[in-house]
Amino acid sequence: MAVYVPNPYLPEIGTVTEVIPETPNIKTIRVLLRDPERMKNFNFRPGQVAQLSVFGVGEATFVINSPPTCKDYLQFSVMKVGEVTNRIHQLVPGDIIGVRGPLGNGFPYEMMEGKDILFIAGGIGMAPLRTLLLFMLENKNNYGEISLIYGARTPQDMCYRYEIPVWQKRGVNVVLTVDTEAPGWTHRVGFVPTVLSEEAPSPKDRIAIVCGPPIMIKFVLFGLRELGFEDWQIYTTLEKRMKCGIGICGRCNMGEKFVCLDGPVFSMEELQSMVPEL
């Protein structure tokens, strides 16, 4: 009778170990779970998410953007948009934070093996791609050429600026762009979809992984199709309002699919078969 069933609503207690300001409204926090066993066994796939919890304010969903092999901390990048994210921005090292996860499906990196990989990110959309990018760099032999087109409104709105040279050194072909000219900016200027069509990567044996604001995704998809990418070659991660994160509370559904449980990662092919309720 007394079968132990874990409580999926109960967060693990973690400690904030580091706070990295990324942009005027995005901070990256690193969290260490207090229970060393749990920390050691916190296994996840790139692209999976977790619910961060500040008791007294509430919970919100964020992608885990550290690579799964990193056992020193879990990393999250948080844009200040609401109550919970405001409170998270006030946290300092040593503060307590709840972590519930990993949740969701993550990227199907197995089927991307042997292919060239094209990451296309806008703004905070770099966060879900960072974990997969780092994962692929750790398993570089399994993948072909890895390239990244990353755009932000201004140079100051670009996340992980300090890391990009490291990625380049490790072989990532990086193209950076901002919306308008800025003093000292030596990279590209223009919207991500424009830069994509200028770069014109070949769809042959390539997988494109896109994340960014909805309007960017829309035009990037258009551009990718122009270039000859087929729907099965394109992946994106979706966002919805979530509460439970485990497919129960109801709100993040698109038809019979729950973004929290069946996503947040979907191929364009899957999205085409789902009800268009973004």
Add this chain to the structure above:
Amino acid sequence: MVARRKEKKSQNRIFIPLEGLNQTLENLSKHFTVWVPMPSGENEWSLEFKPLHRGCKILLDRQSTLPPKKVILPQGQTLIEYEYKKSESDPSKQDLVLREVIDESPIIVFGTRPCDVRGFLVCDKVFLQGRYIDVYYRARRLNTLFATLFCREADDACFCSSVGSGPADMEGSDIGITPIDGGWILEGLTDRASEIFSLCDCEAPDEKQIEDARRVQEEVRSMRVGNLRTDGVLEGVKGQFQNMELWRDIAESCLSCGVCTYVCPTCYCFTITDEPQGLRGERLRSWDSCMFYQYTQEASGHNPRPTKLERYRNRLGHKFSYFPLRYSGMIACCGCGRCIRSCPVSIDIRQGVERVREAHHGCVCS
């Protein structure tokens, strides 16, 4: 030894006389919380399930206005109590203590109808049979027994037979209640019933009463309640998803008041919020409704279901298409008719289903 076994056997059926109902249930309430349908307020026009109290008026003559949903899924429920404390090992640091509040006290719901219990069978799919198990729902569900009436009180809004159930459907119930002249026959349907009967202190029914009950059950079994056709709706919702004229036709008068979800035995959507009181507080789960704008509104301000058309489309779609697609064909509607009776602008979900069907079949033909 033999005698005792005989006594137990005879306890698979008991008879409760009309005037003995309160006393019998009061006997049970020493061991269980007994929920019964009773008037919501002073008058009797609205009924709801409440815990039995001495001398309360138990009304088994019609369907309750509100379903017993809250017995298993309370309208507001503490999930976790939290408290921030000074760390004992390092007083310069803070500690967080969490306590799960899981209620496992035993419950009997007496006087449910097949539609009420069907509602829980629908919710079970979500809370107990998915990738994650909801421990709060599970604790209450496993510790709750249902004593369900063979239902003779269908009205024009009822359509349980159209959605996979029926007025004699005892699936999920532990005890069947058959109303006969002068009282009720209770019949054990699961192993858990005999324990209840041993606590009831009631007589076994005589031959005539058993025969009466059999006749009533036969009559109820022969009833078909409702004539809604649901074929084609599974695919129809998706096929007609962008046919906004159709959805306007169905939902234009909707007020987004949410009463349909409030009275629905199969509507289980909820929100989670924190209620702080200084350094301690609670994480609460409360009923929510897909009829509300805020339900899907994102922090950015974007809302994937911005108007009542999208929201009603989701409610109807969820019940008759998305849910069956996800959970092996089960329709997430028990046909109780409460949404139809309660809607202030007389929206009838059956008409919506019918229109989707027509539009879908029309499409297939053309």
